[in-house]
Amino acid sequence: MLVYFAGLLAIGGALEARSVVFIAFVITGFLQAFIVLPTALAFLGVAATSCVLYLSEPNSGWRFPEALPILLFLVGLQTLTIGGGSYMGARITLESAKRKRLVAELEAALQENAGLHVQLLTQAREAGVLDERQRLAREIHDTLAQGLTGIITQLEAAEQAREHAGVWQKHVDQARALARASLVEARRSVLALGPQTLEGSRLADAIDDMATRWAESSGVPVHIETTGHPAPLLAELEVTLFRVAQEALTNVAKHARASKAGVTVSYMDDVVLLDVRDDGIGFTPGSTAAVDQSAAGHGFGLKAMEQRLRRVGGALAIESAPGAGTAISASVPALPEAGRA
Secondary structure (H helix, E strand, O other): OHHHHHHHHHHHHHHHHHOHHHHHHHHHHHHHHHHHOOHHHHHHHHHHHHHHHHHOOOOOHHHOHHHHHHHHHHHHHHHHHHHHHHHHHHHHHHHHHHHHHHHHHHHHHHHHHHHHHHHHHHHHHHHHHHHHHHHHHHHHHHHHHHHHHHHHHHHHHHHHOOOOHHHHHHHHHHHHHHHHHHHHHHHHHHOOOOOHHHOOOOHHHHHHHHHHHHHHHHOOOEEEEEEOOOOOEOHHHHHHHHHHHHHHHHHHHHHHOOOOEEEEEEEOOOEEEEEEEEOOOOOOOOOHHHOOOHHHHOOOOHHHHHHHHHHOOOEEEEEEOOOOOEEEEEEEEOOEOOOOO
8 A cells, every 4th residue: 555655646746747737636645645554654645745746746936945944834734734634534434433333233232132131030030939939938937837836735745734734724825825926927927027026126135035935835944145235137137037046946846855045146246146055965967867857857947047047148057966965156247227226
């Protein structure tokens, strides 16, 4: 292209020297400079075209030394104006082509995104249905299953004490109270509300009340302690810790054969800890037999605790060994809920 452009100016200059009419041929150099040459050489090409235009004209007065400053000024001015205009035009053309290409790519991406959006909506809907099923399964387990287990335990104890009217009546009364509480909890679970015990109470107080009632029905003494400064948490966090405490104590009553248990709620700066301990028979965490002792191997005990905690950014730790009891520690972020006191 550089050779072509040099030949163009040479031929144009030779023709212009024969006749001024061929100025029109030389002027094409202004246009072609930015078409066939790189940007830096294109400006030099415009300057060269200006020089050929002025110096090749027959009887040109620009050849005299005294006209050199004016010639340089005109060449420089034309180079800046014509070169700048041609450069901007070339840039606009390139940008226009680039925009057309980007628009085409964007339209293709939008079509692809529309398909992905439909796919994501379908997946989100399916995930929501699955999550809701899991939530309902956990709520049924935490309300009906645990309540029925307690009722069965009390009725079996009443059957064994049928000859002792006072003891028999005590177990029957406890079974009746558990049935009523379970019915209320089942209704509230259907409405996706938190445990009734938490309404109007702090988490520590609700766990204290629940653990006290559990000790009365299970016959296992429990020591309840709260450390730190109790503060209201997000409702979902409080429900999660309450359910974990409830499930852990249910496991103690069903599997641990413990003589005593302990529950501690610890409020720290950035986390709230729940520890449930017992001196029962213990087990080996992670073993096949202990994957989930609670819920009779149906997968809603320790697994349910871990799932609940993971959903709210919490964690579950288990320490146990055969004959050494069990300690379950649950932690959640200490996120306060605005407006609660």
